[in-house]
Amino acid sequence: MARTALVMREALDAGVVTSATVLDGGSTDGTAEEALQYGIRSLHIPSLQPELGPVLGKGDSLYRGVHAVPADWYVFLDADLGNICIDHITALTQHIGEPNISFIKGGFVRVDEHGEPREIPAGRVTELVGRPLLRRAAPQLTYLSQPLSGQVAIEGNLARSLSFVTGYGIEIAMLIDVFRTVGADGIVEADMGTINNRYKPDEALEDVRDQVLAGAALRIITMPDYGLVMHGQVTNRD
Secondary structure, eight states: OHHHHHHHHHHHHTTSOSOOEEEESSOSSSHHHHHHHTTOEEEEGGGSSGGGOSOOSHHHHHHHHHTTSOOSEEEEOOTTOTTOOHHHHHHHHTTTTSTTOOEEEEEEEEBOTTSOBOSSTTOHHIIIIIHHHHHHHOGGGTTOSOTTOSOEEEEHHHHHHOOEEOGGGHHHHHHHHHHHHHOGGGEEEEEEEEEOOOOOOGGGHHHHHHHHHHHHHTTTOOOTTOOOOOOSOOOEEO
């Protein structure tokens, strides 16, 4: 978190963004204190719209966050990227203001802690589940190098109009929602270079896969000849 907060400070000081906020879903590792060291404010998500009940992960935090922080555009950035730098944020914001663009998806090559590309640069779940789902739901978007990435920029009114699913299905559901709202022409990919994010062990992939499938299923994707097996809690915030 400290590295991410430092980069947020650099982006503020350079005028790349006009405000920066950490969405704290209820962490116990000193996230808010670390952010404050760099002058970055935190929002305690469980305190926002408490009538919704316990915070159900990233999607829930984003939903409550965009309804608490007014903005013309939002830049969503995962806090655990090992090599995050201001160039990544600059890449995500460079298309803001272009005609008809409402959603910017970060594209990158996934690398390990030594900067070496991973065996499957887009990720195992992306290639086995995410891209096949897009081929059926929105084939115009299969060109995206990282369709399940959480690094995006989104126009403010569009963000506030969306439902956000919880769990690992958040990214594909958001992408499909945006596509159905603004079309492929409203979406552009930004080249972020290389990203070092956490590598999940094989035994953790089944849960990720099932939640991605569930997130897509909530968007009423019909998949002839395929069954959807869903486990765990996946819901909408709308």
